[in-house]
Amino acid sequence: MSVHPRVVHKRRATITALPLYYSGHVLKKHTKEKDFKNYYAELRGATLFLYKDDTQDTYVEKLDLEQLKSMELESPYQRKTPTIFTLTLHTEEVQEVQEVQLKMDNADTGEEWRAYILTVVKRQIPSKLQLLPGQMFLLQDVLVQERTRNPPSSQPPLPPRPSFLKPSGSAGASSPPKATSAHGIPACFFDVTRQEAERMLEANPEYGGIILRPSTLPNNYALTLRQLTPSGPVMKNYRVASTSGGFIIELEAAVMVPSLNDVLTYFIEKTEYRVHPYVPFQPYDTRIDVLPAPECVATTSPTAKIIPKAQVAPMVQSQNKEEPLPDPAKPVGGEYVLPDEDGPDEHDLKMVQLAGDLQEVLKLRRENICKEKGNPPGMAQWATNGAPL
Template identity: 65%
Template structure:
């Protein structure tokens, strides 16, 4: 006879004191296993306990979810269809399968809320279920508060990562948006690197031409401490996102190219502004400098004015000073001329050896003969 569920629950609490957040039936398969095995799972704290059935007292397996890297949904959400998740743990990959899509959505909500300490943005749950998630989040933060560290100081410029480390085709879009962009604008490129639905991970969407027409494909890129893992049949690890893009380009023999948004071309040319010329002011516009002379007081100007000139009476004759000086100079000049002529005449007579009287007579005879030849003296 099986024990009562309450009894089983009390026994499990004696094994671990972790609070129970969610429980239910699920299927589990590890890497290397072909078939899923049925378990009864309990999410206690950040650990997932797996029991063979709901009556087992001790767990068969325990998965530590505190180091969970990602939780990927292998199939889209569809009601009345099984849901399969892939849990990427440091040591292995675990696949969980739920027969009901609604149950799978609840498992995903509780696991991500406990591990990431926040409720996922996109959950297809009812309002009452969202309220329970909020209560679980408060309880887990009180039970195991995360240590908050002070912000690090700014890194020096030479240590900051360069923008070239992110490929040019990285766009912050969803899977549906990336597929629409590749279908609507195939001339812009065929590869888009985008964020994954899981935090801190990436995904790659590409559009590849085949004989049956264009095909859209999506690949997961998991971020790990050792690099970025491209989730293929045989996983490939590369050191950077640029190497992720390079890997796909080489595998497709460069028939694909990164997606780059086309920039619109301008059809107008704006006239350039005229160069600034040096303005030279015209001479008329330059104001003359002002004389820096102290103003004179009226009392001082009256004292320094010269006396008015003497006005002669009506009957008084006034000889101007200029006329007296002029006559004096003329008289002096006449005396000097007479002396110069007399000296010259004496020199001439002494050189010719004649007396002044003889010279005068000769001069008179010469003038008389010249007068007779000319017809007498003029009237």
């Protein structure tokens, strides 16, 4: 006797409290398998539950779509051809990549599955959907429920990308990386043992959570990682082998990188940047001490700078003063003397003195002539004062 679908739905709801967003028949197979198998699928939250049929209340397999890395469509949307999706899931616990293919015989059903899966994973409705307005309305309602159930802010925000994560150099692949160069050894490399590295991470978690150290094997390295989990901090140790072509991170699926800095980049990206390399902080001063000023330094405001004047030795006056030249002889009244513009010199003085002597001689001669002619004394005086002869 078949069970009513409503009863089955109630039983499934008791197994998980996740809301049911979409359901239907799908074909599923892993990439390693040859044939598809028929399942009844339910999309609850961000998890896809697979049942053998719609009458089973216990799922046989579930896919955690939170680990979805990519969803590829093998062929473009066509109504008359089936739709095949390839889901790439990365499981963090076992470090394994899983590829699952889902097939829908109806292209419209396949478009709905694609819309619902991408909406709950990315928490946004994808663009360019081939859906009717009513289907878009239901999809919008699913987006609101999923954001309410698992808001984006429920997890702490990721820190910014560290500055030391620089892209790999453009060196040729033929030249092996040099781990002993100045740029090859990261700052979080310490020559310590496993126990010492774990103690360092435990004692100073604020410095970081990754320590790169030498391995017990020659020419190899080891990486100690301290990661926070809901149950508390967990210590893990990984081996990094050095080869001529690079460095191999020995995981279940080995990863090869060209340098030790790329080893750190790989672990930081895989932990979603929540763990960063162990780098001790440099101490900083928090006080400014006011010291007394030195004696030779003035504490007052500086005054204007005075430029000293040049000191010139005083001129020594000679004791033997030169005697001034004698004043030139004053001309006799009534006689004309031409002024010297450039000032009198010795020659001019002699000429003036000679003219004076000549005038005296002429005066005496006039007086003698007047006496001989019997002129009165007034005439002699008149002749003396400059009358013509």
